[in-house]
Amino acid sequence: MNRTLPLLVAALLTIVGNAAQANVISNGSFETPDTSTIIVVGAGDPTITNWTVGLIGVDLVDAAGNGFLSGAAADGEQYLDLDGSPGPGSISQTFATTPATQYTLTFDYANNYTTPGTAQALVQVADGATTYLSNVISHNTSVAGNLDWTSYPAFTFTAQQATTTLSFMSMSGGVFGGILLDKIEINAVPEPASIGLIGLAATSFFVVRRRRLSV
Ligand SMILES: [Ca+2]
The missing domain is CATH 4.10.860 (DNA Excision Repair, Uvrb; Chain A)
Structure with missing residues (x-):
């Protein structure tokens, strides 16, 4: 034998x-670049590897050393606060897709509890011709010591173009108090x-x- x-x-x-x-999203866990505290990233600043930042800005947050939020990351040591210092931001990433192939989006989200109320953000998956997903996410159950990360229901779409874009846009107007994001993946079915x-x-x-x- x-x-x-x-x-x-x-x-x-x-x-x-x-x-x-194969996960087609790069740095979806926001572990790069590594920080021991927090990195304030304004619109157009390419600091967060593979992500484009828009509106006012976002914060790249180390779960243990950021100084204002306590609670573990959903994955790894870092996550993203979609409301930066100071103001609502957006992130987007364009990734390669094979037309007629199915992909599934998953991610975890929470909220910056230092501002009372419900944080909201618009999540979109689109290419130049088609919007596959346009949905508002809301979160208000994060507390100190437990961010209560929530898994977004897996969303599957069939790509039509060679590239597709995933974006998150804060709908929370406060200086802080934004949606927190981590563990973003898009996997080919x-x-x-x-x-x-x-x-x-x-x-x-x-x-x-x-x-x-x-x-
Ligand atoms: Ca992470």
Whole structure:
């Protein structure tokens, strides 16, 4: 028996799985650049890797050392406050898409509790011709020590252009008190061919295992 076959099948499973789950959003967890406190980023400032900042500005926040909000990030050590210092901001990222391919958007959001009330933001997925998603998110349950990160329901769209843009725009007018964002991902939905390949690889793996166990 070829003893390397199970390893090859396992490697194939990993490769296919990774390809099917490729996240096309860069720096969606806002871990770059690394800060131990907070970085104030105004409109047009390219400091936050791969994101374009608009309106007035946003704050890149270290969960542990920012000095005004307490509570863990949804992912990693940093997150974004969509109301910067001082005022509402927006972020956007344009990413490569394959026409006729399905993608799923997921992200976590919370609110800057230092300003009472409900924080709101507009989230959009669009290309030059089509708006796939335009929805207002609201959050008011964050408290000191627990930001109560909420997972946005997975939104799936079928891309039509070679590039698509994701954007978040603050609708909270206060100086602080904005929507907090973290863990933003857009993953390609596995195509039927990929799913078939995964199934084939899995079947092969278990057949080989059964053969090995029965020897
Ligand atoms: Ca993060």
